[in-house]
Amino acid sequence: MTTxxxxxxxxxxxxxxxAYAGDNDLVPPGSTGAVExxxxxxxxxxxxxxxxxxxxWQAGPDGRPPxxxxxxxxxxxxxxxxxxxxxxxxxxxxFSTLLPGPTRPGSASFIAVTVFAxxxxxxxxxxxxxxxxAAALDGDPLLSTLPAERRRTLIATRGERGYVFDIRLQGAxxxxxxxxxxx
Amino acid sequence: xxxxxxxxxxxxxxxxISAEIVAIEADSQHAGAEENQPRLDYPPYRSSRLRHPxxxxxTVDPETIELWAPCFGARDVDPLDADLTIGHAGEPIGERIxxxxxxxxxxxxxxxxxxxxxWQANAAGRYxxxxxxxPAPLDPNFTxxxxxxxxxxxxxxxxxxxxxxxxxxxxxxxxxxxxxHFSLFGxxxxxxxVTQMYFPxxxxxxxxxxxxxxxxxxxxxxxxxxxxxxxxxxxxxxGYRWDIVLGxxxxxxxxxxxxx
Numbered sequence: 030m031t032t033x034x035x036x037x038x039x040x041x042x043x044x045x046x047x048a049y050a051g052d053n054d055l056v057p058p059g060s061t062g063a064v065e066x067x068x069x070x071x072x073x074x075x076x077x078x079x080x081x082x083x084x085x086w087q088a089g090p091d092g093r094p095p096x097x098x099x100x101x102x103x104x105x106x107x108x109x110x111x112x113x114x115x116x117x118x119x120x121x122x123x124f125s126t127l128l129p130g131p132t133r134p135g136s137a138s139f140i141a142v143t144v145f146a147x148x149x150x151x152x153x154x155x156x157x158x159x160x161x162x163a164a165a166l167d168g169d170p171l172l173s174t175l176p177a178e179r180r181r182t183l184i185a186t187r188g189e190r191g192y193v194f195d196i197r198l199q200g201a202x203x204x205x206x207x208x209x210x211x212x
Numbered sequence: 213x214x215x216x217x218x219x220x221x222x223x224x225x226x227x228x229i230s231a232e233i234v235a236i237e238a239d240s241q242h243a244g245a246e247e248n249q250p251r252l253d254y255p256p257y258r259s260s261r262l263r264h265p266x267x268x269x270x271t272v273d274p275e276t277i278e279l280w281a282p283c284f285g286a287r288d289v290d291p292l293d294a295d296l297t298i299g300h301a302g303e304p305i306g307e308r309i310x311x312x313x314x315x316x317x318x319x320x321x322x323x324x325x326x327x328x329x330x331w332q333a334n335a336a337g338r339y340x341x342x343x344x345x346x347p348a349p350l351d352p353n354f355t356x357x358x359x360x361x362x363x364x365x366x367x368x369x370x371x372x373x374x375x376x377x378x379x380x381x382x383x384x385x386x387x388x389x390x391x392x393h394f395s396l397f398g399x400x401x402x403x404x405x406v407t408q409m410y411f412p413x414x415x416x417x418x419x420x421x422x423x424x425x426x427x428x429x430x431x432x433x434x435x436x437x438x439x440x441x442x443x444x445x446x447x448x449x450x451g452y453r454w455d456i457v458l459g460x461x462x463x464x465x466x467x468x469x470x471x472x
Contacts, residue, residue: 031457032434033318033457033459033460034407034456035250037422037425037435042331042333042339044341045356046329046330046357047331047395073261073262073263080343086282086401088276094279098283098284098285100282100283109282110282129277146263147263148260149252149264150252150254150422150425151252198263203267205270206265206267209274209400
């Protein structure tokens with residue numbers, strides 16, 4: 030096995046390299062089935078990060094990982110499952126997307142989330158679980174092993190146009206971040 | 213714009229940062245554990261103080277979606293996007309370079325047809341970014357962002373301009389070693405990597421808290437490209453080779469072309 034290349038911070042100047050037109054609209058806002066996933070990325074003092082980058086990757090409503098090209102050049106019709114957005118001055122991010130279906134019958138649906146920021150030396154992985162299916166959440170292999178106050182950080186709440194998922198990098202309500210072991 | 217150095221009121225000296233860097237590396241060596249990734253809690257990088265988790269990450273078995281990565285292709289990337297020296301009225305100023313290498317997973321298997329994105333400062337150390345206030349010249353013929361897809365062997369290749377070092381306000385007289393930012397995807401979500409490629413022999417390495425946040429010297433070397441005379445082309449550009457290993461990637465190669 031070869032040792033992986035180390036990560037480094039995305040730095041403050043990623044916008045012109047990584048942002049692109051339509052990056053946060055996996056589907057056109059307001060289109061049939063579109064929901065909003067939004068939230069804030071917050072530091073240990075509770076302040077929003079104005080220079081964070083959030084990416085999401087998710088199954089479609091059928092529960093299957095999309096295998097479609099076109100994330101960088103959206104055509105408004107193809108669901109690619111990938112989105113990216115830089116946070117605004119108050120640390121807010123917004124995606125327009127579809128609800129992911131369960132990948133197995135009865136499993137809890139979630140959106141995989143990656144966070145990058147100036148001041149954050151390597152990316153962080155987490156999951157934004159949808160709150161609607163309580164039985165599925167109770168049976169989830171990750172959530173069921175977490176105490177209630179930690180588990181709460183991984184479950185999006187219902188918002189006006191969809192779901193709200195805040196990401197707290199540090200502190201008492203720090204989001205549970207994930208490691209997939211092989212790295 | 214000013215024609216003289218900026219004041220550094222209230223900023224700590226390099227010596228204070230360097231002393232912390234040296235002490236942390238000594239502790240790390242003493243502990244003896246192999247550290248192949250940057251520390252998220254690395255006080256010499258002042259901006260990390262409120263931005264690193266206090267808790268260790270939770271280890272999980274990846275679920276279906278995490279065993280796959282987004283699919284990019286010819287529809288997303290124009291082959292011309294890999295040449296950062298074109299697309300403007302004239303030639304950019306600076307040292308024209310080729311940066312190329314191979315992307316593999318931990319088992320040495322090539323990462324095929326996947327997206328590579330880069331961004332960087334120009335030859336004077338200035339980014340095309342509103343928040344970059346360094347009073348070095350912008351180059352009207354250089355933006356500094358590019359993309360490509362890896363080929364069937366995992367190879368990527370960019371033509372660009374060698375970036376300059378630039379100052380930042382971590383401490384007094386803080387300078388980043390010249391680098392190119394890289395964003396990479398593997399065949400699985402967990403392989404996602406954003407990092408920086410450096411140039412060999414940079415005298416700023418030992419002074420830079422971002423580079424030094426990787427406390428193991430061998431691991432830091434993995435971010436440094438090698439000058440490659442075979443990549444250098446006659447009367448045109450010098451060449452740097454930088455191979456990248458994306459951790460994870462436990463699916464077998466037979467599965468990579470399967471539909472989920």
